Amino acid sequence: MKENGTQKALTLKALNKNNVWDVDENEILKMWEAAFKDPETKENMKHYADIIRTAFTIEEVAELTKTAKAQYEKLGYKVATVKMGDERKVIWAIRKRPIVRVTDLTYENIHHITAAKLLEVIERNFGGGWESLSQSIQDIIESGFDISTTTLPQNRLHKPGGLYEKKVADGFDVLEIAKGTWVEAIFAKVKPLAEKPRLTIQNSFNEDEIPDDDDYNKPDEDEEEEMEIPTDFSDDLNEDTYRTTFEIEADPDEEAENLSDDL
Numbered sequence: 001m002k003e004n005g006t007q008k009a010l011t012l013k014a015l016n017k018n019n020v021w022d023v024d025e026n027e028i029l030k031m032w033e034a035a036f037k038d039p040e041t042k043e044n045m046k047h048y049a050d051i052i053r054t055a056f057t058i059e060e061v062a063e064l065t066k067t068a069k070a071q072y073e074k075l076g077y078k079v080a081t082v083k084m085g086d087e088r089k090v091i092w093a094i095r096k097r098p099i100v101r102v103t104d105l106t107y108e109n110i111h112h113i114t115a116a117k118l119l120e121v122i123e124r125n126f127g128g129g130w131e132s133l134s135q136s137i138q139d140i141i142e143s144g145f146d147i148s149t150t151t152l153p154q155n156r157l158h159k160p161g162g163l164y165e166k167k168v169a170d171g172f173d174v175l176e177i178a179k180g181t182w183v184e185a186i187f188a189k190v191k192p193l194a195e196k197p198r199l200t201i202q203n204s205f206n207e208d209e210i211p212d213d214d215d216y217n218k219p220d221e222d223e224e225e226e227m228e229i230p231t232d233f234s235d236d237l238n239e240d241t242y243r244t245t246f247e248i249e250a251d252p253d254e255e256a257e258n259l260s261d262d263l
Helices: 027-034 044-055 066-074 115-123 135-144 164-171 220-225 251-260
Strands: 055-060 077-083 089-096 144-155 173-179 182-190
Touching: 027 089, 044 055, 055 066, 066 077, 115 173, 115 182, 135 144, 135 173, 135 220, 144 164, 144 220, 164 182
Parallel strands: none
Antiparallel strands: 055 089, 077 089, 144 182, 173 182
């Protein structure tokens, strides 16, 4: 995050399961140390430790010898002494969680790797190709990348003007997986992060215009003037104006009786 052209330091208070993937071990240790100067943050250190552990492996070292420290550092850990309270301190061995298998991919870290890194991880998945991935893994990948695939004979994959050439020209990285005399090409390109739309609701009337509950069932004054309900219908009804709106069917038994009389 930049402000006025300078890099604004991320604080432990602003850390979440998404942006924690943007920092390294040294930055985590600095934020942890600075957090003890803020009473509010200091009271929630367990919460922030849980967030850090989503992207980092943390091991508490009971006794740190030169040999143990060298072994941790060889494995990529940063070893340091950190506060756990006003009086208590512990030794941390901390390392960013590596993304080497498709099962390491999450909705949080998928936005923090490149297309080349993604295809490298997919290639390690036993060479099975896109369809070998579970639906849940595919959903995670497609939340951060545009993915398309094609399977063609090896001699047709790189045909001039074909899909391969067009995808590469459009900025896609490609992974080729041999399948006998055919080749599956997996194309991957980072999706731009879309901003979530904000829903705003505006009142179209003032508070003075809000009707009372009792007014909802009251007819308008104009309606009261127009709705004159007659009380005497006798003068309006005669044989010319009165009619039914349905037909009365004759009783079959009655028709049969009348027919027998005629016979």
